[in-house]
Amino acid sequence: MMPKIELIIHRATFDGKEVDVFVAKGKIVEIRKSVESLDAGDAKVEEAFGLTLMPSMTDVHVHLREPGYEYKEDVESGLRAAAWGGFSNIMCMANTKPVNDNESVTEMMLEKARKSWPKGPRLFPIGALTKGLSGKELAPMAELAKAGCAAFSNDGVPVKSTKIFRRAVEYASDWDRVVIDHCEDPYMGVAAGVNEGEVSSRLGLPAQPDVAEALQVARDILMAEYLELPIHLAHISCRKSVDLIRFAKERGVRITAETAPHYLIFTEDYLENEATEFDTNAKVNPPLRTQDDQDAIFDALNDGTIDCLATDHAPHASYEKETEFDVAPCGITGLDTALSTTWQLVKDGKLTKEAFTRAWTTAPCGIFKLPVNTFQPDDPADFFLFDEEEEWTVSNQTLYSKGKNTPLLGTTLKGRVKTHFIRGKKIV
Template sequence: MANIDLIIRRARLDDREVDILVSDGAIAEVRDAADTLDTGDAQVVDASGLTVLPSMTDCHVHLREPGFEYKEDIESGLRAAAWGGFSNIMCMANTKPVNDTAPVTEMMLEKAARHWPGGPRLFPIGALTKGLKGEELAPMAELADAGCAAFSNDGVPVKSTELFRRAMEYASDWDRVVIDHCEDPYMGVAAGVNEGAVSSRLGLPAQPDMAEALQVARDVLLAEYLELPIHLAHISCRKSVDLIRFAKARGVRVTAETAPHYLLLTEDYLEGEATQYDTNAKVNPPLRTEDDRQAMLDALNDGTIDCLATDHAPHAGHEKETEFDVAPCGITGLDTALSVTWQLVREGKLERGAFIRAWTMAPCSIFNLPVNTFRVGDPADFFLFDEDEEWTVAADTLHSKSKNTPLLGTTLKGRVKTHFIQGKKIV
């Protein structure tokens, strides 16, 4: 056992109590826990009573640096990721300047390496068009060579179908996938509330679910015609799920994600006695109906929705402390995503296998990122998790620089105790 440098003792993995042996940053062996074990010179961590889970991947995060460091920066965002159980973070390009040139990409990677040299790993997403203006393609070859893992126009849908088609084609030349924010650019853009009875009672400008589904339909038709992959961001409604399910049945190379807030909350939250007009719940796409929420859970369980992603969108307090219709859209999620989605597993609403697939294997397969499945040779990326520890979401319990979450004041269950990436403890 001379080459074993880390041993995790008596951790719960699925329905087993196991010992995990790590060598040179990789999984060397996972065996049933033994009463005695020759540990040699290895570091030994007693995980009795704790669950071990593979580190998660978040393929949709806003880290705000450069340009908006008062909301979040790479150091603070990766700190929230580390404590949230994430080893891979993909960050969107809506920075200032926009990540549409190699120097911006390289700066992001340099900051990540300086502040978190052992991970979480940062994978920038390059802008699809210059300045996210939707007028001219960004230099994709330059961005791919600099380290961009995918391309997206983020929250600014590309109006020109012809330009979007060319973007998908050019991205494929560098084996990259285009991620699309599906929103009709003329229909209730970024309204932040679902169009229906609730928005009418609240007197707010709203966006119908059709605004998302129209763009989903365009994208899957393009993907089928071009025989190229497309990834659809933060899906929120049943109409979109039905289109994606139909496309997958036809063999279209479409993948999709949803976010934890679409599994937990509905538009009704905005009419609550204590939460009416809560700008912390203003998000794009908006919280939808109970039927849409159930559709998201069903689609995750049956694989129609491939991934979970936080769409972590930090904003400073003063930006949210204003009238609902002028407040920015966005919810922070890196700190809370694990507890929220694990609670759904505990309640039997989300299958454990779907949880693991959606947070680990699926996003890593789509974007060609490292993943731990606890097979020999996999990167030793995992965290020890206390399923029973209760904690209250508050300014002093969140690691993100911004605190704009509708979960403030809520008691959640489940907390990361320590996190290893490539066999090295990062928190």
């Protein structure tokens, strides 16, 4: 017996067809060819007027800065950017002040999310791998898992001790959690923010080579293979890492990986252009790499070697970026712009639609066991209506995040979320 329909999305465009979506009790009931005359009964009808219907996306790598750095971002503003950016699930890193290495910080984050966005987006904190992110002593992982942490990571401070890292992966598995590792050799140009090569030489900047990332990727692959346990690799940026991951997956190693939109739309050459030379908004860790590295990332996303996309949303106050390149903090804000930029890559033929959907929905949710909508019956009714043709200019006024630190400032993008539903409830 069909449940009582509570919401109908009328005349949305989905896979090139005009459809109606039927929702009951926060779940998808069915999606079928649209009819002009609709008998809605008591159901609420949302007229889509041909807007594109998309499943809500998931971002497994976000910095919300609260507690401690609310001037950069807070839970409310970060989730606002997520809601308008098309995201229903957000996983936030532990590099707060105090660090999210105990249940009280986790619970505070979740309470802030419930109060500011009770209908969603959903917040899934990532617990610290070690106390204070110091790399010296494991955090209380059982306590953090029970409090609601969906994964564990030492974020941008790679664990030097292989012994401690091994124990962390083992203990995380006891709670059915995955460790996320920021792959960066701790002795090779840490957080330099520019790729080591011809561009960095001409600019005269301290730099980080791609091998600094690949060395740590190789360590994690060998560890995952030896322990027969999963490890997730954050923000992969170079061909060397892609080759290692591809070879590992061919051997059946339980390794997964993400990359970020900025590695798909910028290369190190951006820092050498006359108009954008030394732009600190493009200083990110790992740094923007070469065109060859970008080509490898596209290939890896399209063939599934890289499982998912994640923004690595890292908001900073404007004055923090308005300084010399070598002392500016690393990070690009991304929740507001990720959908528009990556969907444009689909339209340009650089990223397949299948890869886009996998990378933003099914893969991240599968890896971290989060709710996902594939528009099958009983899936959570998480979706948004998207105007593919609406143009908007990236500016302080059009970004919902507190962070305005993006090299896309002043750029005109195509595509904007018009309305967003989570579990059948309109959130924006």
